[in-house]
Amino acid sequence: MLDQVEIFHGLSDEELKALEGSSTTRAFPKNTVVIHENDPADSLFFIESGKVKVYCSDKNGKEFIMNTLGPGITLVNWRCWMTRLAPRRCARLKNLNSAS
Template identity: 40%
Template sequence: MDRQLANIPLFAGLEEHELAVIYEGAKVKGFPRNTIVIHEGDDSDSLFLILSGRVTVFLTSEKGREVILNTQSTGEYFGELALLDDLPRSASVMTVESSQFCVISKTAFQKVLAHHPAIALQVIKNLTQRIRALTDNVKNLALLDVYGRVARTLLRLAVECEDEAGKMVVEPKPTHQDIGKMVGASREMVTRIMKDLVVGGYVHVEHGRIVIHQKLPRSW
């Protein structure tokens, strides 16, 4: 597993013997699709590195309504926040597909941070990026209408299309229900907006992905 750890950006640059120390305090766990890995409010005792697969990070209201904060995939990690402040888990995490994780104990993770300041700085950098993203999401929820929030979310999830220059692609394609959970809207409303974007020639859906052909209109 130490070779897999070497491919995790967080541990890039560590020597083999240093990776071996991390390995000693870790174990590999696999979860099938649609499995809750950690629950919001749980006690925290480990960091999860995603060796393969994809997860969603979400919050649940007392009435059972879910809000998706973000998605993460191979090479990323979650669970570090609760290890740093000793408070319960701040969000729940569920697998979107069959996934495998390297689970590092709290004690081992804190030793890594103590002996490798560069890793601690990387963790801080990643946390600030997530805070900025959450701040942007709050701004969008407060100031944009539903269409604006859907458009911003599509652009945030999109990357440049390798086989079609000048186009952007969202892959894998999130469900309309998941997009709704990201923007605070109903599945039906998202479906209506996506249909309008397809009819307008702005996007099309193919092979499990959304292709964005041109700049999305600022309003609808």
């Protein structure tokens, strides 16, 4: 499945297998925050199934939905300025950081 991720195009089958072997799959129940605003930039997530809502909140707590992401999309955990939440059923994400 990782061969379908654009940033991995050009990797050999052997490289993709090594990446797959060093990754972990985690399931997040509905309404679980996956990445918090200001989390350190130490992970890359690939959405295997489900949906992830990307949003930010103002100082009064009003939520602004920036995007809804689905299978095949990567969540890059750069120093986050938005929060990511699994809003529906269950989102299965593959963490491509072997330290997790």
